[in-house]
Amino acid sequence: MKLTFKGGIHPYEGKELTMDKDVIEYVPKGDMVYPLSQHIGAPAKAVVKKGDRVLVGQLIAEAGGFVSANIHSSVSGTVKAVEPRLTASGSKVNSIVIENDNQFEKIEYVKNEKPLAELTKEEILEAIKNAGVVGMGGAGFPTNVKLSPKNADEIDYIIVNASECEPYLTSDYRRLLDETDKVIEGLRLALAIFPKAKGIIAVEDNKPKAIQKLKEVLGNDPDIKVNSMKTKYPEGAERQLIYANTGRYINSKMLPADAGCIVHNVDTVYSICEAVRQGKPLIQRLVTVTGDAITEPCNYLVRIGTSFAELIEAAGGFLQDPEKIIAGGPMMGKAIYDLNIPVTKSSSAILCMTKDEVSEYEPSNCIRCGRCVEVCPGRVMPNKLATLAEQGDLEEFQKLNGMECCECGCCSYVCPAKRHLTQTIAGTRKAILANRKK
Amino acid sequence: MGASILYAAAVIGIVGILAGILLGVASEKFKVKVDEKEIKVREALPGNNCGGCGYPGCDGLAAAIAKGEAKPDACPVGGEAVAKKIVEIVGGEIDSVRHVAHVKCAGTCEKAKDAYDYVGPEDCQIAANAPGGGPKGCSFGCLGYGSCKRACQFDAISIVDGVAVVDKDKCKSCGQCVLACPRHIIEMVPEDAGAIVECNSKEFGKDVKAVCSAGCIGCGLCQRNCPQGAITVKDHLAVVDYAKCTGCGTCKEKCPVKIIK
Numbered sequence: 001m002k003l004t005f006k007g008g009i010h011p012y013e014g015k016e017l018t019m020d021k022d023v024i025e026y027v028p029k030g031d032m033v034y035p036l037s038q039h040i041g042a043p044a045k046a047v048v049k050k051g052d053r054v055l056v057g058q059l060i061a062e063a064g065g066f067v068s069a070n071i072h073s074s075v076s077g078t079v080k081a082v083e084p085r086l087t088a089s090g091s092k093v094n095s096i097v098i099e100n101d102n103q104f105e106k107i108e109y110v111k112n113e114k115p116l117a118e119l120t121k122e123e124i125l126e127a128i129k130n131a132g133v134v135g136m137g138g139a140g141f142p143t144n145v146k147l148s149p150k151n152a153d154e155i156d157y158i159i160v161n162a163s164e165c166e167p168y169l170t171s172d173y174r175r176l177l178d179e180t181d182k183v184i185e186g187l188r189l190a191l192a193i194f195p196k197a198k199g200i201i202a203v204e205d206n207k208p209k210a211i212q213k214l215k216e217v218l219g220n221d222p223d224i225k226v227n228s229m230k231t232k233y234p235e236g237a238e239r240q241l242i243y244a245n246t247g248r249y250i251n252s253k254m255l256p257a258d259a260g261c262i263v264h265n266v267d268t269v270y271s272i273c274e275a276v277r278q279g280k281p282l283i284q285r286l287v288t289v290t291g292d293a294i295t296e297p298c299n300y301l302v303r304i305g306t307s308f309a310e311l312i313e314a315a316g317g318f319l320q321d322p323e324k325i326i327a328g329g330p331m332m333g334k335a336i337y338d339l340n341i342p343v344t345k346s347s348s349a350i351l352c353m354t355k356d357e358v359s360e361y362e363p364s365n366c367i368r369c370g371r372c373v374e375v376c377p378g379r380v381m382p383n384k385l386a387t388l389a390e391q392g393d394l395e396e397f398q399k400l401n402g403m404e405c406c407e408c409g410c411c412s413y414v415c416p417a418k419r420h421l422t423q424t425i426a427g428t429r430k431a432i433l434a435n436r437k438k
Numbered sequence: 439m440g441a442s443i444l445y446a447a448a449v450i451g452i453v454g455i456l457a458g459i460l461l462g463v464a465s466e467k468f469k470v471k472v473d474e475k476e477i478k479v480r481e482a483l484p485g486n487n488c489g490g491c492g493y494p495g496c497d498g499l500a501a502a503i504a505k506g507e508a509k510p511d512a513c514p515v516g517g518e519a520v521a522k523k524i525v526e527i528v529g530g531e532i533d534s535v536r537h538v539a540h541v542k543c544a545g546t547c548e549k550a551k552d553a554y555d556y557v558g559p560e561d562c563q564i565a566a567n568a569p570g571g572g573p574k575g576c577s578f579g580c581l582g583y584g585s586c587k588r589a590c591q592f593d594a595i596s597i598v599d600g601v602a603v604v605d606k607d608k609c610k611s612c613g614q615c616v617l618a619c620p621r622h623i624i625e626m627v628p629e630d631a632g633a634i635v636e637c638n639s640k641e642f643g644k645d646v647k648a649v650c651s652a653g654c655i656g657c658g659l660c661q662r663n664c665p666q667g668a669i670t671v672k673d674h675l676a677v678v679d680y681a682k683c684t685g686c687g688t689c690k691e692k693c694p695v696k697i698i699k
Contacts, residue, residue, distance in 0.1 A: 090571070332567055427561075427566070
C-alpha cells in the first residue's frame with residue numbers, strides 16, 4: 001500500500017513548465033531589500049546603519065531573541081536606508097536596503113571538513129544559527145530552534161519533506177536532483193544531533209527520477225530511508241507527512257517533536273550542509289518563476305533580497321497580462337499586488353497566472369454535498385465551520401475543532417458552490433488566535 | 439376489590455406528601471440567593487433582550503449593574519428615563535453627555551484608492567486578513583464590508599460609497615460596532631463634539647497623500663491655531679480633546695485637506 005493520508009485532492013500539477021529545465025543563476029543588478037522579519041519569531045536587529053559598506057555574506061542583522069534568525073547581505077554595496085518596505089505579506093516590514101555595487105566582494109567563509117563523527121552537537125547547531133538558516137518551505141521557523149527540542153533523546157525520525165505537493169513548484173525537485181550529495185550530507189549532519197534518530201526522505205511518486213537518484217546514492221544505507229509517497233495534495237503538509245510516513249497523529253496543539261519527529265524542507269537541509277561544511281550563510285535560494293503568463297518559466301538561483309520585478313524580467317517578462325501574481329504556490333501562496341517586493345528566505349515561487357488559469361466565480365449557497373468534508377485532510381467539517389464563521393459564533397467554531405484547519409485550500413478547491421471556505425475559516429482562526437493573545 | 443383501590447389511593451397519597459415535603463425542604467436548602475437590587479434593576483430595564491448593551495439580555499445586564507460591573511446608564515435602549523430609575527436603586531451617576539459612534543474615515547471609493555481587486559467574503563474581519571490588511575490602499579481606513587453594520591442592533595449604520603456612516607439619531611451608544619471593526623476606526627464621541635477628525639491614518643503625510651485625498655497629513659496647522667490647545671498631532675494624526683474643544687471652528691478653516699468636521 002502506498003504511503004498517504006485520508007482526504008486530499010489532485011489538482012493540475014503544472015510542474016512540466018519548469019521541471020526539466022536547468023537552474024539558472026540570476027545576478028541581481030538593482031537595490032536589495034532585506035526585511036528584518038523573514039522568519040517566525042522576533043524580528044532581527046539591524047547591526048549596520050545608513051552609509052556602511054557591506055560585503056557578500058556579511059552579517060547585517062542579528063537574531064533579536066531565542067526564536068529569531070541572523071540575516072546576511074547577499075551582495076556587496078552600501079546601506080541605503082533602514083526603513084519599512086512592502087513584503088509578500090502585503091504589509092510593510094522594517095527592512096535594510098542595500099545599494100548593489102555589482103562587485104560581489106565576498107568575506108572569507110570558514111570551512112569545516114572534520115569527519116562527521118568528530119563534529120559535536122554544539123558545533124553543528126552554532127554553525128546553523130550563525131548562518132541564519134530558517135525553514136525554507138514557507139513558514140520560516142529558525143532551524144537551530146527546531147533542532148533543539150526539549151526531548152532530544154526521544155526523536156525517532158528526521159523527515160526531509162521533498163514531497164513538493166504544491167502545484168507548479170519544482171525548486172525542491174531541482175535541488176534534490178542537482179545537489180543530491182549535499183542534501184544527504186545535510187540530513188546526516190542533522191541526524192548527528194540526535195542519538196537515535198533515523199532519516200526519512202519523503203518524495204511524492206510523481207518524481208521518479210529524484211527517487212531513483214536518491215536510492216542510487218544512498219544504496220543500502222542503514223540510517224536513511226527513501227519513502228515514495230502517493231501523489232496527492234497536501235502530502236507535504238507537516239501533519240499529513242508525519243502520518244503518512246510514521247502513522248503518528250499530531251494535532252494543532254502539538255509540535256512534531258511531541259510525536260518524535262522533526263520535519264525539514266529540502267532546501268533547508270541543503271542550507272544546513274552549506275552552513276556547517278562551507279561556513280556559508282543563507283544568502284541564496286531556489287525560486288520557481290512560472291505560470292502561463294511568464295515567457296520563459298524556469299528555476300532561478302536567486303540572491304535573497306532581489307526584487308520580484310527583476311526576477312520576472314530575467315524570465316523574459318510577461319507573455320501576456322497576468323491576472324493574478326502569487327508569491328508561493330497556487331494553493332497556499334499569497335496573491336501580491338506590487339512587484340517591488342523582495343525574495344526572502346521562505347519565498348519558494350513566483351506564479352503568474354493568466355485570465356484563463358484564474359477562474360473567478362460568484363459564490364452561491366451550500367448544497368450540502370459534503371465534498372469538502374471528504375477531502376479535508378484535517379478531518380473537520382469546512383461547510384459547518386464556514387457557516388459558523390459567517391455567523392460569528394467563535395465558541396461553536398472551536399468546539400467543532402476549527403483550529404485544526406491547516407488552511408490547505410482543499411475544501412475551496414472542490415466546492416461546487418464556489419464558497420470561500422478556506423478564506424472564511426482562515427480569517428476566523430486568525431481572529432481567534434489574536435483574541436487569545438490579548 | 440374496594441380494598442385495593444384504597445391501597446392505591448393511600449400509596450399515591452403518601453408518596454405525594456413525602457415528595458411535597460422533600461421539594462419544600464430542597465427549595466429552602468438550595469435556594470439561589472438573588473440580589474434584591476438585581477430584581478429591581480431587572481424590572482426597571484425594558485426587557486426586550488436586544489443584547490445591545492453587550493450582555494446576554496436584560497437579565498445579564500441587571501446582574502452586571504447590581505454587581506457594579508456595568509454603569510447604571512448601560513442600557514442603550516432605555517435612555518435617560520431608565521437610567522434615572524436605576525440610579526435610584528443602585529446609586530451612582532449618569533454620564534450627562536450622550537455619546538455616539540463615529541467612523542474616523544472619509545476615504546470614499548472616489549477619494550481613497552484600492553491597492554487591488556479583492557475577491558472573497560464580504561466581511562471586514564475576513565477581508566482584513568487579505569494581503570496588506572485588506573484591499574484599501576490605506577491600511578487604516580474603512581474597508582466598507584459592513585461588519586459594523588451587521589453588529590449594530592439598531593440599524594444605525596449604513597455603508598455609503600464604501601465607507602460606514604453612523605446615523606447619530608439612531609445610535610444608542612452601545613459600542614458593539616467599536617468591537618466589530620477589525621481596524622479599530624470607530625470611536626465613541628460626544629454627540630455635540632465641536633470638531634471631529636475624519637481620519638485614522640498614522641502614516642507620514644506623503645504616504646497618506648499617495649493613497650487617499652481625504653486623509654490627515656499631520657501638518658499640525660490645527661494644533662498651532664487652536665485657541666484652546668485642544669488638538670495635538672500624534673503619530674502624524676490630529677487628535678481632538680473633546681473636553682477642551684469649544685467648537686470655535688478655527689481648525690476646520692485651517693485644515694488644508696478639510697478633514698475636520
